Amino acid sequence: MVKSIFSPIRNLFKRTSNSTESDSLKWQFAVENSKIGVWDWDAKTNKVFYSAESKNILGYEDNEIGSNADEWNNRVHPEDRDAYHYDFQKHLSGEIEIYKNEHRVLCKDGTYRWILDQGKIVSKDKIGKPLRIIGTHIDITKRKEDEMLLNENFNVITSQNKRLYNFTHIVSHNLRTHIGNFKNVLEFHDSAKTQEEKDEMFNYLKTISSALTTTISNLSDVISVNSEYNDLTNNVNISNVIVDSLDNLSIDIASKEAIINTDIPSNLFLTGNSAYLESIFHNLISNAIKYVDASVTPKVNIKSTEKNEGFEISITDNGIGIDLNKYKDQVFGMYNTFHESNREDSEGIGLYLTKIQVEDLGGQITIESELNIGTTFKLFFPKEKAFLLNKKKESFKKL
Structure with missing residues (x-):
């Protein structure tokens, strides 16, 4: 297709012995009416002929742009x-037979337009050094705008699909815990044999009900169409999230008499989605x-x-551990379970989901584990995501 463009253009500047003035005028008329700009570079003088169409694309009259190569070069977007x-x-x-590049060029009105710039060497000296290149300028701004709109729509759809995916599995894990509680x-x-025991259980029900309400509220943020990029712009108190996660797991903690030690600064915040963060700690602690x-x-x-x-x-826990020699590459895989756990309720989703959510929050997760010794999961968040709240950061959202 490129060659078909250059063949007629060549005739505008260099006629063969069989060419006629009428043929040349036909080609010139076709090029001008197609709004394709033409340029002709002379290597000896380093001068470039820019057709009126090339200048008009940028909003200039024919006499407003000269023949210096920098007339175009300096207008290319940095x-x-x-x-x-x-x-x-x-x-x-x-190295390449046809020169082709898409770039933005500064117009007379201060805006930039996208140009498809193409060219080909049409003559060389005796040692093969280029003497002349003829090329075209085509305004592709509309195409580029359509591509950007398409990419934006694709990103929105991808983001919504990711929210749906996370929503489904958060529901599966977090709400199942509330139901079990x-x-x-x-x-x-x-x-219960005494009224005191019944009252204690009733108070537990109130706690679980409150936790369930909070979880559902957070999940609605994840699934909300108006939630920009999964609500990843809120500053969330990490300590509060951990406390809420422990409250949600209070029945499991009490029934197993588990000992939970926390050492998290009360002013440590993470810019991200509270539902994701709650799901991460819920999965790892549970x-x-x-x-x-x-x-x-x-x-x-x-x-x-x-x-x-x-x-x-x-x-860090003192659990049964994972044999990383066997399963290191499978730990965060989907539907992967580990025989040492021997648990019928292991679905192989939790760690896969956790890794996705940590990475969505801009962090990384790693694991260290020994059989019959325990496991340590480490979450790392860069300082542009995690920070200690101080006077400079006054705007934040509490759970």
Whole structure:
């Protein structure tokens, strides 16, 4: 297609012995009415002929742009110049047969328009050095705008699909815990022998109900169409999220008499989505309580450490551990379970979902584990995401 453009253009500037003035006028008329700009570079003088159409694309009259190569070069957008010069040099050196580059050019009115710039060497000297290149300028601004709109729509759809995916699995994990808590408390209530025990179970029901309301509220943010990029712009108190996660797991903690130690600054915040953060801690803490030998009292230590580049939050347990020699590459995979756990309720979703959510929040997750010793998950968030609230950061959202 490129060659078909250059063939008629060549006739405008260099007639063959069989060409006629009428043929040349036909080609000139066709090019002018197609709104395709033409340029003709003379290597000896470093002068460039720019057709009136090339100048009109930028909003200039024919007499307002000269024949210096910099008339065009200096108007190329700074972000596009390197690729523009690189592609042109590749053609001059013979690496590519046709020069082709898309770049933005500054117009007379101060705006930029996208130009498809193409060219080809049409004559060389005796040693093969280019003497002349003829090319075209085509305004592709509309196409570029359509592409950007398409990409924006694609990103919106991708974001919504990710929200739906996360929403589905958060519901599966988090709400199932609330339902299990309701069931356990009601069973305890039915078996209670004194009014005091029944009142205690009723208070537990109030706590679970409140936690369920909070979870549903957070989940609505995840799924909301108006929630820009999964609500990843809120500043969320990490300590509060951990407290809420522990409240949601209070029945499991109490039934197993688990010991939970936390060492998280009360002013440590993360810019992100509270529902994602709650889901992350819920999954990691519940796993730490769940996967422990029946004869062992579960112990979970949660602490944060400030690094040069950001903050690391570790969740360490004394559980059954994972054989990383066998499963290191599978730990965060979907539907992967580990035989050592021997749990029928292991679905292989939790750690996969957790990794996705940590990365969506701009962080990283790693694991250290030994069989029959325990496991440590480390969450790292850079300082542009995690920070200690001070006077400079007065705007934040509490859970």
